[in-house]
Amino acid sequence: MKRMFYPQLAWDSIRKNKQLYVPYILTCIGMVMMYNIITGLALANTPEAYVGGGYIGALLGMGGWVIALFSCIFLFYTNSFLMRRRKKEFGLYNILGMSKWSIVKILFWETLIISVISLTVGLILGILLSKLAELGLMNIIHEEINYRFTIFGKSIVMTLKIFGTIFGLLFFNSVIRLASSNAITLVRSENRGEKPPKGNWLLGMLGILLLAYGYYLSVTIKNPTEAFNTGFTAVLMVIVGTYLIMICCSVLFCRILKRRQGYYYKANHFVSVSSMAYRMKRNGAGLASICILATMTLVIMSTTTCLYAGLEDSLNQRCPRDISIEFGMQDPEGMQEENIRDLQSGILDTIQMYGLSPKRICSYRYAVLYGVLEEDVAVTNPNGLMGMMTDSLGTEMYCYCFVPLSDYNELMGTEETLEAGEVLISTNRTAYPYDTLSFEDGREVSVKKKVDFIFSGESMMSIFSSMAVIVPDLDAALQGDQAIVSVMDDSFFDRGWFYAFDLPADAKTTQQVYQELDRVFGSDDLKSRYGYDVVSCEEREDLRQSFYQITGGLFYLGILLSIVFLFATILIIYYKQISEGYEDEARFEIMQKIGMTKKEIRKSINSQILTVFFLPLILAVVHLAFAFPMFHKMLMLFNLFNIRLFIVTTGISVLIFAVFYALVYRITSDVYYKIVSEAKQ
Amino acid sequence: MSMLEVNGLKKTYVTHLGSNKVEALKNVNFSVEEGEYVAIMGESGSGKTTLLNLLAALDKPTGGNVILNGKNLFKIRESAIAQFRRENLGFVFQEFNLLDTFTLEDNIYLPLVLAGKSYKEMSERLKPIAEELAITDILKKYPYEVSGGQKQRAAVARAMIIFPKIILADEPTGSLDSKATDELLRLFKEVNAMGQTILMVTHSVKAASVANRVLFIKDGEVFHQIYRGTDSNQQLYQKISDTLTLLVTGGERE
Numbered sequence A: 001m002k003r004m005f006y007p008q009l010a011w012d013s014i015r016k017n018k019q020l021y022v023p024y025i026l027t028c029i030g031m032v033m034m035y036n037i038i039t040g041l042a043l044a045n046t047p048e049a050y051v052g053g054g055y056i057g058a059l060l061g062m063g064g065w066v067i068a069l070f071s072c073i074f075l076f077y078t079n080s081f082l083m084r085r086r087k088k089e090f091g092l093y094n095i096l097g098m099s100k101w102s103i104v105k106i107l108f109w110e111t112l113i114i115s116v117i118s119l120t121v122g123l124i125l126g127i128l129l130s131k132l133a134e135l136g137l138m139n140i141i142h143e144e145i146n147y148r149f150t151i152f153g154k155s156i157v158m159t160l161k162i163f164g165t166i167f168g169l170l171f172f173n174s175v176i177r178l179a180s181s182n183a184i185t186l187v188r189s190e191n192r193g194e195k196p197p198k199g200n201w202l203l204g205m206l207g208i209l210l211l212a213y214g215y216y217l218s219v220t221i222k223n224p225t226e227a228f229n230t231g232f233t234a235v236l237m238v239i240v241g242t243y244l245i246m247i248c249c250s251v252l253f254c255r256i257l258k259r260r261q262g263y264y265y266k267a268n269h270f271v272s273v274s275s276m277a278y279r280m281k282r283n284g285a286g287l288a289s290i291c292i293l294a295t296m297t298l299v300i301m302s303t304t305t306c307l308y309a310g311l312e313d314s315l316n317q318r319c320p321r322d323i324s325i326e327f328g329m330q331d332p333e334g335m336q337e338e339n340i341r342d343l344q345s346g347i348l349d350t351i352q353m354y355g356l357s358p359k360r361i362c363s364y365r366y367a368v369l370y371g372v373l374e375e376d377v378a379v380t381n382p383n384g385l386m387g388m389m390t391d392s393l394g395t396e397m398y399c400y401c402f403v404p405l406s407d408y409n410e411l412m413g414t415e416e417t418l419e420a421g422e423v424l425i426s427t428n429r430t431a432y433p434y435d436t437l438s439f440e441d442g443r444e445v446s447v448k449k450k451v452d453f454i455f456s457g458e459s460m461m462s463i464f465s466s467m468a469v470i471v472p473d474l475d476a477a478l479q480g481d482q483a484i485v486s487v488m489d490d491s492f493f494d495r496g497w498f499y500a501f502d503l504p505a506d507a508k509t510t511q512q513v514y515q516e517l518d519r520v521f522g523s524d525d526l527k528s529r530y531g532y533d534v535v536s537c538e539e540r541e542d543l544r545q546s547f548y549q550i551t552g553g554l555f556y557l558g559i560l561l562s563i564v565f566l567f568a569t570i571l572i573i574y575y576k577q578i579s580e581g582y583e584d585e586a587r588f589e590i591m592q593k594i595g596m597t598k599k600e601i602r603k604s605i606n607s608q609i610l611t612v613f614f615l616p617l618i619l620a621v622v623h624l625a626f627a628f629p630m631f632h633k634m635l636m637l638f639n640l641f642n643i644r645l646f647i648v649t650t651g652i653s654v655l656i657f658a659v660f661y662a663l664v665y666r667i668t669s670d671v672y673y674k675i676v677s678e679a680k681q
Numbered sequence B: 001m002s003m004l005e006v007n008g009l010k011k012t013y014v015t016h017l018g019s020n021k022v023e024a025l026k027n028v029n030f031s032v033e034e035g036e037y038v039a040i041m042g043e044s045g046s047g048k049t050t051l052l053n054l055l056a057a058l059d060k061p062t063g064g065n066v067i068l069n070g071k072n073l074f075k076i077r078e079s080a081i082a083q084f085r086r087e088n089l090g091f092v093f094q095e096f097n098l099l100d101t102f103t104l105e106d107n108i109y110l111p112l113v114l115a116g117k118s119y120k121e122m123s124e125r126l127k128p129i130a131e132e133l134a135i136t137d138i139l140k141k142y143p144y145e146v147s148g149g150q151k152q153r154a155a156v157a158r159a160m161i162i163f164p165k166i167i168l169a170d171e172p173t174g175s176l177d178s179k180a181t182d183e184l185l186r187l188f189k190e191v192n193a194m195g196q197t198i199l200m201v202t203h204s205v206k207a208a209s210v211a212n213r214v215l216f217i218k219d220g221e222v223f224h225q226i227y228r229g230t231d232s233n234q235q236l237y238q239k240i241s242d243t244l245t246l247l248v249t250g251g252e253r254e
Helices: A002-016 A018-044 A053-095 A100-141 A149-179 A183-188 A201-220 A224-259 A267-309 A311-318 A337-352 A384-391 A405-412 A474-478 A507-521 A524-530 A540-594 A598-636 A643-678 B048-055 B078-088 B104-114 B119-133 B148-160 B178-193 B233-249
Strands: A323-329 A359-374 A377-380 A397-404 A422-427 A436-439 A444-450 A465-471 A494-502 A534-539 B004-014 B021-032 B037-041 B063-068 B089-092 B166-170 B197-202 B213-218 B221-227
Touching: A002 A018, A002 A100, A018 A053, A018 A100, A018 A149, A018 A540, A053 A100, A053 A149, A053 A224, A053 A267, A053 A540, A100 A149, A201 A224, A201 A598, A224 A267, A224 A598, A267 A311, A267 A540, A267 A598, A267 A643, A267 B104, A311 A540, A323 A507, A337 A494, A337 A507, A337 A524, A359 A405, A359 A474, A377 A397, A397 A405, A397 A474, A405 A465, A465 A474, A507 A534, A507 A540, A534 A540, A540 A598, A540 A643, A540 B078, A540 B104, A598 A643, A598 B078, B004 B048, B021 B048, B021 B221, B037 B048, B037 B178, B048 B166, B048 B197, B078 B089, B089 B148, B104 B119, B104 B148, B119 B148, B119 B178, B148 B166, B148 B178, B178 B197, B213 B233, B221 B233
Parallel strands: A377 A436, A397 A465, A422 A444, B037 B197, B037 B213, B089 B166, B166 B197
Antiparallel strands: A323 A494, A323 A534, A359 A377, A359 A397, A359 A494, A422 A465, A436 A444, B004 B021, B004 B063, B213 B221
């Protein structure tokens, strides 16, 4: 009986403080659930599971850490509010003869009960929902995800670890708070006027610096691979910066407003400014959390929608015709027109077996070199492609694709002419503004014209920007005394022939032709006969399917996460406003006694809630604007270059979010007003 | 004509289910002249608070009326009542009712800010009042930083700054120690000497003994009143004590 005393007492006090603990426990459950789902999905989405799984897994893993960090901060925030309300009760226990040690025991049991409830319910819901998420995902991408039982085990262990730590920290935090106060201050703590926060300039400045640096990183990211590495740093900086700014700068801002007498001493600013200043310290963390959540939701909504909507675009970039076949040739001899003609007739023969002939043929020879562009000088890396990848990570990398004029004219149906020392240039991402182009150690050539080009195949490796350099003669441009580029070793060039075409046939026949081509030209016999080293054959329908798997999956996950985040945001705001309403009850009662009309109270409440509500949303939109270049670069990995589409999806996401947000605002402000105005009646 | 007239004031509370009626005020009549300092005494449950709430127009009576400066309080439209309150009535409460989000200065300005006064005008008004109440040095502090006595003086300043027709004080010394109580009562006396009308509800004999007239309420009616006349505080204190003893031991009405 005695042994059950403390657990019983702990359970009773949780039950008696229902209105405080129910939202708290709900929040805990929500956090556990979210974390569990996200880690589970992160673990299930591996590169082994399906193509592109690694990227999704990494993205979700990052989200998992953000959620863990967020949970920690938010639960601390909520818990400190709870403790504030409970201190009186603990003081009473203390005065009635219960030692602090016993109170610690009660706290321990309370924490234990709450964590057991949150973890159990959260994990069950998490598993159920991730099962649902998994089913939905499989439905969309027609792919078996590696969702084995071990993953549930792993994600549960991870969740237990993270949240066990958080609950432990919360408990110790409460104990420290309890230890540092005596019975009398405990009893009176709730009534004691809280010191209005002094804005900390140093932390505020640090916050601004971190935010600015995070923004700077995002805006200056040059290529998609960098976007992933630097992007993580940028995201962390912006998160920490947001917290510091919300907590410190908002107080400072209010203090500045207070100094402006003409502004401050106006009926509609007076009450709201001072109470904003007063509550910012405690609310700052909550507002920052809302802001981060909103940003995350918006980013997820806009990028995944963009990917899904731009799927056909990226497909066309990757594979402009029904079937494409690309031959990589190390030996320049293979690039001779005769050989290419032989190869082409070999392909035509294969197609002819099905009684078909190719349409809209797209054919060109190329030699590719990788490097960076410094104004009008192309600098190539002496260590080739691999050297580039390690040395030039922070810069915009270029893929220079040399194409003979004859192939170009045939491809584009043009009749361009070039003198020696002249080139045509086409770029796929950024415009090339100069009239000349020179390669390191090579001859300067003049740019006769900037033209269009069908970028595809090898030259379209999406982490690079591409520049097509149309030369009068490929061999002459690359070798000999007239060469416009000189490299130490000829093997730096990736040479090849790209051939793509449409087939006037049904999907099944196209598939058969594609498989036949793949089989025929994959043979070693033909490789040595035509002098090519590698061949890659792609069929658009086939590719489309795998594109749908990746982007469809992402889109699905994006929706899922957006919903979860949206509800989390709502729960936080709602809970925050309610608890603030109870705190403000007494304040508004005093104001009413002194002669504030109901209308004035309503006005002041509105301006307060409006700020509390829309400050995070505005900051989130600013975050989103600065994150835009970074995510745009990331999208390039998916061959998605349509910036207008991204702008549109981002705009729509913001709109949807804002509408939903405004709705919650309406509901919340009504509830808040009811609490505050009922105080008197 | 008196500054404040209370005629046949009646307030009946109906319990939640409507079965029980509680008469908080049965029939209260009295008047307060301009410049008077009146204390209202009574035990807990005698109807003091109800009376004050009615005088402050915070509540509606069941019957009777209150006329302040020739205006019937209960005929004022609901929407104008708050404005009327902040232009005519100054409040001092037992629990000070200062807002912890404001400095003392801003707390004092609150009613004027609501009335749309400029900072310049407000600070000019405050200067003499703050000096009178000896709070000039602590105006920039927050309520949590100052003592109870200082808080109550700030609350008095907040009541005075609107130049009210009447100051309504509800147990103003209830939360103060004896030194702060003496100080506050001395201030009330001085403020009254300058012509300010004060109506104070209290059950402290000491507080009441500073007033010019003391009204006793029992069971929802004015039971008795004592005029100071030429009495000293001490003599009035004695008279009040005697009356209270009579009240408790069940003396007949006069």
